[in-house]
Amino acid sequence: MNPSIIGQMAVSGALMGLVYALIAYGFQLTYATSKSINFGQGELVMVSAFFSLTLMNLGLPYWAMIPGGLLFGALMGLAVERAGVRLALEQKSEGWILLTIILGLFFFSAAENLWGRDDRPFPTPISADPIHVLGVDVTRLELSVAVGVLAIMGAIELFKRRTLLGKAFEAVSADRDAAELMGISATRTVMLSYALSGAVAALAGILVSPITTVGPTMASALILKAFSVAVVAGLDSGFGVVLIGMFLGALESLASFYLGSGWREAPGLLLLILALAVRPTGVFGKAAIRKV
Amino acid sequence: MRRILLLRGAELIVFAALAAIPLLVVNPYALGLLTLLAIYGILLIGLDVTVGYLGQVNLAHVAFLGLGAYTAGLAVTKLGLGMGPALAAAMAVGLLLGGLLALPALRLEGPQFALATLSFAALSTTALNELESLTGGAQGLSLSRPPVFGHALTPPLFFWLCLALMALVWMLMRNMLSSQWGRAFEALRDSPIATDAMGVGAYRHRVAAFSLGSGLGGLAGGLYAFNFQYLQPQSFNYDLMIILLLGVVLGGRKSLWGAFVGASVIVLLPNLLSNRLLFQIFSASGFALALAAGLRGLVKKITRPFQALAPVAAMGLLVVGGLLVENTEDWRKAIFALMLFSVVVGLPEGLMGFLSLFLAKLFRVPQAPLPKPSDIETILPTHEADGAPLLVLEDLRRHFGGVKAVDGLSMTVRSGTIHGLIGPNGSGKSTVVNVISGLYTPSSGRVLLRGGALPTGSLFRVSRSGVARTFQNLQLFGELTALENVMVALKGVYRSPLPMVLLGLARQEERRAQADALCLLDRIGLRDQALTRAKDLTYGAQRFLEVARALARKPDLLILDEPAAGLAHPDVVQLIEIIKRIHKRGISIILIEHHMDVVSELCHTVTVLDGGKVIAEGSPDEVKRDPRVMEAYLGQPPEPGPSGTSDPSGAPVPEPA
Numbered sequence: 001m002n003p004s005i006i007g008q009m010a011v012s013g014a015l016m017g018l019v020y021a022l023i024a025y026g027f028q029l030t031y032a033t034s035k036s037i038n039f040g041q042g043e044l045v046m047v048s049a050f051f052s053l054t055l056m057n058l059g060l061p062y063w064a065m066i067p068g069g070l071l072f073g074a075l076m077g078l079a080v081e082r083a084g085v086r087l088a089l090e091q092k093s094e095g096w097i098l099l100t101i102i103l104g105l106f107f108f109s110a111a112e113n114l115w116g117r118d119d120r121p122f123p124t125p126i127s128a129d130p131i132h133v134l135g136v137d138v139t140r141l142e143l144s145v146a147v148g149v150l151a152i153m154g155a156i157e158l159f160k161r162r163t164l165l166g167k168a169f170e171a172v173s174a175d176r177d178a179a180e181l182m183g184i185s186a187t188r189t190v191m192l193s194y195a196l197s198g199a200v201a202a203l204a205g206i207l208v209s210p211i212t213t214v215g216p217t218m219a220s221a222l223i224l225k226a227f228s229v230a231v232v233a234g235l236d237s238g239f240g241v242v243l244i245g246m247f248l249g250a251l252e253s254l255a256s257f258y259l260g261s262g263w264r265e266a267p268g269l270l271l272l273i274l275a276l277a278v279r280p281t282g283v284f285g286k287a288a289i290r291k292v
Numbered sequence: 293m294r295r296i297l298l299l300r301g302a303e304l305i306v307f308a309a310l311a312a313i314p315l316l317v318v319n320p321y322a323l324g325l326l327t328l329l330a331i332y333g334i335l336l337i338g339l340d341v342t343v344g345y346l347g348q349v350n351l352a353h354v355a356f357l358g359l360g361a362y363t364a365g366l367a368v369t370k371l372g373l374g375m376g377p378a379l380a381a382a383m384a385v386g387l388l389l390g391g392l393l394a395l396p397a398l399r400l401e402g403p404q405f406a407l408a409t410l411s412f413a414a415l416s417t418t419a420l421n422e423l424e425s426l427t428g429g430a431q432g433l434s435l436s437r438p439p440v441f442g443h444a445l446t447p448p449l450f451f452w453l454c455l456a457l458m459a460l461v462w463m464l465m466r467n468m469l470s471s472q473w474g475r476a477f478e479a480l481r482d483s484p485i486a487t488d489a490m491g492v493g494a495y496r497h498r499v500a501a502f503s504l505g506s507g508l509g510g511l512a513g514g515l516y517a518f519n520f521q522y523l524q525p526q527s528f529n530y531d532l533m534i535i536l537l538l539g540v541v542l543g544g545r546k547s548l549w550g551a552f553v554g555a556s557v558i559v560l561l562p563n564l565l566s567n568r569l570l571f572q573i574f575s576a577s578g579f580a581l582a583l584a585a586g587l588r589g590l591v592k593k594i595t596r597p598f599q600a601l602a603p604v605a606a607m608g609l610l611v612v613g614g615l616l617v618e619n620t621e622d623w624r625k626a627i628f629a630l631m632l633f634s635v636v637v638g639l640p641e642g643l644m645g646f647l648s649l650f651l652a653k654l655f656r657v658p659q660a661p662l663p664k665p666s667d668i669e670t671i672l673p674t675h676e677a678d679g680a681p682l683l684v685l686e687d688l689r690r691h692f693g694g695v696k697a698v699d700g701l702s703m704t705v706r707s708g709t710i711h712g713l714i715g716p717n718g719s720g721k722s723t724v725v726n727v728i729s730g731l732y733t734p735s736s737g738r739v740l741l742r743g744g745a746l747p748t749g750s751l752f753r754v755s756r757s758g759v760a761r762t763f764q765n766l767q768l769f770g771e772l773t774a775l776e777n778v779m780v781a782l783k784g785v786y787r788s789p790l791p792m793v794l795l796g797l798a799r800q801e802e803r804r805a806q807a808d809a810l811c812l813l814d815r816i817g818l819r820d821q822a823l824t825r826a827k828d829l830t831y832g833a834q835r836f837l838e839v840a841r842a843l844a845r846k847p848d849l850l851i852l853d854e855p856a857a858g859l860a861h862p863d864v865v866q867l868i869e870i871i872k873r874i875h876k877r878g879i880s881i882i883l884i885e886h887h888m889d890v891v892s893e894l895c896h897t898v899t900v901l902d903g904g905k906v907i908a909e910g911s912p913d914e915v916k917r918d919p920r921v922m923e924a925y926l927g928q929p930p931e932p933g934p935s936g937t938s939d940p941s942g943a944p945v946p947e948p949a
Contacts, residue, residue, distance in 0.1 A: 037403055087598055087637065094402040095636060097349045098537065102632045105534055109626035220530075224414055227407050262422040269411040269418075276408050277396030 008136045009257050010250040015142040016211075017249020018149040022204045023226035024233065024241040025153055026197040031235040032173035033186070033193040034089055036096045038080050040104020041201055042223030047107050048073040048198075049205030049214045050115045053122055062125050069206050070199045076107075077198020081191055089190070112216045119215035126210070141210055148207045153238060156196060169193065224265060225252070228272040234282020244283065295658050306552075307459050314448040323447050325559050330454035331515045332555035334461050336539050337548060338508025341465075343537065344545030345474060346501050347481030348402070351533055352393060352409035355416040356386045356506040358528030360513020362420060362427055365435045365523050370426075375438050375445075379514040386510020387503050394502035401484075413533065420525035432524040435517060445518075454515050461508060462548055467796040468504075469546075472779070472786045472805070477501045478546075479769045479780045486767035489729060490781035491755035491845060531625065535561070538632050544642025553643055565620045565627065575614045579607040582634055595638075603638030606630045662775075662822065663803050665811035668877075672846060675878040677708020682880050683728070683746075683759075683849055688737035689904075690720075690727050697723040699904035701737070705849070705897075710871070710881045712895035712912065714888075716924055720904040721884045722764065725853050728882075729761045730754035741849070760847035762838040764854040764884075770827035774818055774837055777826050778809035781844040812840045816870055832863035839870060843879075850874065851882045856890050868893055888916070900924070 023045065027037040038044065052069035056062065084099035126144045130137035160166035171179040172189040180186050205219070212218055229248055233240035248268050256264035275282065310330075314323055335357060342350040360382035367378040393412050400408055420427050427433055437445050445453070468474060476497045479487045484494045517523055535558055543554025564570055582603040589595030610630045617623055639646055651657070683705040690698040698720045705711045715721050726732045728739060733749035740746060747753035760781075769777050785805045788798035813819045816836040821829060826837060835855055842850055852871070856864050864887065871894055875881060885891050891898060892912040900908040900915050902924040908915045915921050 039403075039406070083602065083633075087596070087602075090596075094347075094349070095640075097403060097406050098541070098636055099633065101349075101534070101537075102629050102636065105625050106629035106633070109623055109629065112625070113622055224411070228411070231404065231407055260422065262418065265414060265418055269415045272411045273396055273408060273415075276400055276404060280400055280404060 004135060005257075006254065009253045011136045011138060012142060013250040013253025014246035015138065015146055015249070016253070017229075017245040017247065018146050018242065019204055019208045019222065019245075020225045020229045020248060021241040021245025022149045022153070022200060022207075023222060024230035024245060025156075025238060026200040026204070027226070027230045028235055028238065028241065029156070029197045029200065030085075030190070030193045033169065033176075034085065034190045036085050036089065037100075037230075037235075038077075038084075038104075038194070038197065039097060039100040040080065040084075040102075040107060041197070041226070042219035043104040043107040043111070044073060044076050044080070044198055044201040045205040045208075045222065046214075046216060046219040047076060047111050048202035049122065049209045049218065050111055052202070052206050053120065053209070053214055054115075056123065062123070066203075066206060069202045073198040073200070073202025073205075074195040075198070077194040077196070077201070078191060079103075080198070081194035085190070085194070086187070108216060115216075117216060119213040119218070122209035122214050124210040128210075145207045145211070148203060150242075152200060152203055153242070156200075157238060165192070221265065225268045228268040228275075230282075231272050232275040232282060234285020237282070237284035240282065240284030295660055298655055298657050303462070307455070311452065311455055314451060320447065323451055327447070327451045327454050327519055329555050329559045330451065330458045331512050331519060332539065332558050333458045333552055334454075334508055334515070335512035336536065336543070336551035336554050336558075337461055337465055338505040338512065339536055339540050340545060340547070340551050341469075341477070341501050341505035341508070343540050344547070344550075345469065345477035345481065346498065347478075349406040349537075350409050350502075350505070351406055351530075352412045352416075353505070353509050353536055354528045354530075354533040355413040356390060356509030357513040357516060357532075358420060358523075358525065359389060359416055360386050360510030361517040361523050361528075362433065362513075363510065364514035364517040365433050366426065368438055368517075369433070369435050373438075375440050375518065378438075378518075379511060382514030382517075383507050383511040386513070387507035390506025390509075391499055391503035393506070394499040413528075413530070417525055417528065420528075427525070430525065432522055434522050436521055437518050450518065454519075457511070457515070461511075463796075464794045465508075466548060467798075468790075468794050469548075471793045471798060471802065473497070473500070473790070473793060475772065475776055475780050478772055478776075482769040482771055483767045485731070485751065486763065486769065487780070488751035489731075489755055489761060489763075489767070490841065491752060491783060492780060493752050495752075534625075534628060534632075538628055538635075540642075541632060542635050542642060544644030544646075544648075547642070547644045547648070549648070550642050550644035565624055568614075568620065571620050572611075572614050575607065575610040578631070578634070579604070579611050582607040582638055585638055589638075599637055603634035606634045606637075659823065662810060663807040665814050665819070666804075666807040668811055668815065671808050671811055672843065672877050672879070674876070677878050677880065679706050679708055680742075681705070682707040682742060683882075684738075684740040684743075685724075685728070686738040686740070688724070688727060688739065689735045690723050690732055691735045696904050698727065698734075701901070701904065701906055703899050703906060703909070705880060705882060707848075707880050708878060709896040710875055710883055710894050712891045712898035713882055713884045713901065714886070714891060714898060714915075715901035715907075719901040719924070721901055722853065723904075724901070725761065725851055725882070725884060728754070729759065729851060755845060758845075758848040759851065760842040760845035760849075761851040762842050762853055762855060764857060766834050766838060768826040768834055768837060768841070771825060773823050773825055774813060774829060774833075775806065775809050775822040777837055777841050778812050778844045779805045781841045782808055783844065783846045809844065812843055813837075815843075815873065816840045817866065832859055832866075835859060835863070836867070836870065839867075839874075843874065847879060849880050849882065851884075853884050854886065855883070856885060856887050864890065892916075 023041060026041055031037050048069055051072045052065050055065045055068050060068065080100060080103055084103045085096045088095035088099060124141065126141050128139045128141045130139050160169050168184045169189055169192060171182065171184055172186050176186050225248060229241055229245045233244040248271065251267045252264045255267045310326065313326060339350065339353045342348055363385045364378040364382040367373040367381045396408065421429055437450065439445065476487065476492050479492065480494055480497055487494045539554030539558045540551065542557055544550030564574055586600035586604050589600045610627065613623065614620065620627065635642065681704045685701055685703050688698055688701045701724060713721050713724065723732065727734050730747065730749060730751040730753060738745065739748060741757060741759065746757055769780060782805050785808060786801055788801055792798050810819060810822060813822050816839060818833055818836060821833065826834065829837060839852065839855060856867055859867060868890060871881065883891065883895060895912055898910065898912050898915045899906055900921050907920045907924060908918040
């Protein structure tokens with residue numbers, strides 16, 4: 001029960017938790033405009049990471065690879081929207097749940113066969129040497145994750161508030177029908193949200209890969225925790241996912257330390273079922289009034 | 293009779309043929325496949341309850357298979373139980389944990405429900421893996437089939453056991469799913485709010501459905517354990533879950549035959565994938581099917597272009613992939629994905645949904661005949677109204693944040709009257725109705741029915757107290773027929789407990805319910821369309837059906853929420869007739885309506901709301917002349933006429949608040 005060990009575990013767990021927060025933020029983006037989320041988001045993270053690795057293997061430097069990776073993620077997001085979501089939304093059905101799961105399965109299988117089943121290292125110019133801050137060791141790599149996550153979330157939030165396109169995004173989120181009547185295309189806005197969500201997923205992959213390595217199953221654990229974060233925090237609070245993400249990251253890091261690494265997923269899952277039972281709209285979510 | 297003969301005959305032939313196979317062919321491999329078919333059949337019938345009938349994406353079913361398997365395995369190895377008790381324990385674990393999981397999942401819709409079940413599945417895999425002292429963890433758990441009545445179970449005997457259990461499950465589930473239980477499950481899928489408002493208890497039915505489906509999963513798990521005699525936690529993974537979903541969706545939802553076809557596909561898939569030629573034939577026929585279905589859909593204009601073309605593209609990819617790829621086993625997930633995608637998009641009813649139409653035509657299976665309608669007097673006996681206060685609202689308030697939608701409202705509805713509730717848009721009419729009917733809990737104030745407190749905040753309990761309502765935005769059970777919509781709501785007919793229903797001993801009630809519902813449909817002129825799905829009815833017919841469904845609650849007080857909204861003139865005339873006839877049977881009515889002519893013709897008393905408060909009350913003619921009412925509707929006080937026609941009583945016009 002050394003307090004400095006607890007502090008160390010909590011801090012590195014919380015930094016990892018920011019990755020969950022970023023993926024959860026991707027869910028929020030599409031949920032805001034279309035009330036749908038991509039159940040295959042984890043596969044998007046993984047496929048984008050593989051693609052980025054390939055770009056670097058082709059000789060592209062790390063910093064030049066990032067825009068390429070993000071663009072790829074955005075295109076994949078658009079593909080998911082077109083193939084898996086649009087029809088179901090038009091029919092006002094929940095078929096998108098099954099369809100996005102199916103698309104994720106397809107991407108998984110494709111990645112497994114195109115890039116192989118093995119985990120591969122993901123080179124990065126950022127150093128992994130620990131630096132001592134306030135009694136705990138953190139690496140520059142872990143800090144880069146935090147910076148990257150907060151930077152892109154800040155950028156997207158600014159975009160939503162400051163630009164005309166961003167305001168259209170907010171308008172469709174608030175009231176789809178009213179926005180359509182004002183001449184905003186809801187379909188295009190949903191496409192935009194899926195593209196942004198895909199880019200966010202790609203960045204999550206690029207940020208986390210140097211720490212976890214790249215492999216077909218790299219995202220299967222990540223995605224469960226991102227789901228937990230999104231639901232516990234609520235599907236409409238960007239601030240909430242950051243807070244809950246860090247909390248959950250710290251919690252599971254401590255759980256794996258004290259209960260054994262096999263149990264590291266358990267707190268997130270329990271928290272999720274509990275949150276769904278007690279507060280289905282999430283800790284930071286707004287309760288909607290049922291209308292008939 | 294011909295219908296019963298054909299349907300039951302088909303079931304009998306298939307089961308007899310399956311049972312006879314081990315007698316004719318001695319092939320351990322084929323026997324293994326058949327045993328698996330029976331086990332997966334039970335598993336998929338269970339999954340179909342949640343995925344098909346409840347319409348929820350359930351990702352936890354594989355967990356119940358695993359938990360059931362481990363329960364049976366541990367019961368035999370650690371407790372030394374026999375096969376029967378072990379299977380019962382496996383099923384009980386499924387029933388219990390399924391019910392427990394459904395409790396928090398009660399308020400969850402669509403994506404959240406899927407997430408909750410996904411988490412449960414992940415959690416149970418973690419537990420099976422980590423509780424090593426009990427389950428052996430990743431090492432696995434070996435067990436052997438205990439003898440039954442002193443006889444060792446040879447593979448054929450075990451197969452017959454599985455098949456017999458599947459036949460039993462099939463029979464019981466057929467009885468249940470065609471009863472009021474199955475209808476309630478489907479009603480829940482289409483509109484949980486209306487299910488509650490029709491007194492059918494969304495909560496208990498959702499828990500029951502999920503628990504039942506999971507129990508079957510547990511039972512299948514027990515058989516799975518005795519079949520393989522070796523268990524590993526990682527067998528019950530996400531991949532298997534996807535395959536199970538593939539089975540249900542491909543076979544066809546809401547169909548026992550669909551589950552059977554799905555199970556056959558799942559069992560045969562590995563063989564299909566390991567043989568290249570077989571796979572190419574299979575993918576080519578899939579492509580042809582998609583092309584034919586797509587073209588037919590496009591020509592007849594019943595599908596959108598995407599719906600027709602996407603499956604063709606996916607199947608095309610499967611054909612091309614099959615030619616390019618050396619080892620199809622490696623790509624199995626992608627193959628599942630493409631198949632599932634094509635079916636979900638292009639053939640939402642599944643293979644059986646598609647085939648059953650075709651087969652029904654081929655064998656000319658007739659529709660089940662409907663009974664004679666009951667006499668209306670037996671359903672809604674006429675009773676004299678005494679004019680006593682029926683519903684009393686006392687200083688009712690409902691605030692949403694800072695918005696005072698209803699702000700200190702008091703009114704009395706007398707029994708035997710038609711009481712109009714009018715007011716401009718946003719005056720709080722709908723909120724009042726939603727508070728009375730239990731959708732919203734009042735912020736303060738009291739609601740009394742016949743002097744006693746009416747339950748608040750529960751649609752279900754209000755409905756059970758004798759208050760029925762219709763919905764302004766239609767809340768019909770779209771996939772159910774008009775007749776079934778009324779049957780769901782029917783009060784006082786279904787008395788048999790669940791075991792009787794399961795054993796098929798409640799058919800008499802079912803006939804009675806049909807007859808009663810048919811009578812109510814007759815009253816609103818929809819008897820001819822009794823077997824049309826609600827979503828395929830015309831708009832006017834849907835509005836009338838809402839009324840008939842509410843009547844099936846046999847209410848003391850009927851609340852009609854804008855029943856004439858959007859109706860064409862002839863329909864409005866018919867609606868007025870219908871309401872008059874309901875009133876004649878002694879049922880009191882609250883009518884929310886914008887059409888002044890409807891209100892004038894029907895209502896005895898009218899209450900006018902504005903800003904959540906009562907601004908006038910009286911006979912239709914009185915309120916029409918009330919200056920405050922005119923102001924509320926027209927926005928400014930009326931100009932005083934030259935000869936003082938504005939107010940017959942001559943009272944001074946009060947200042948607006």
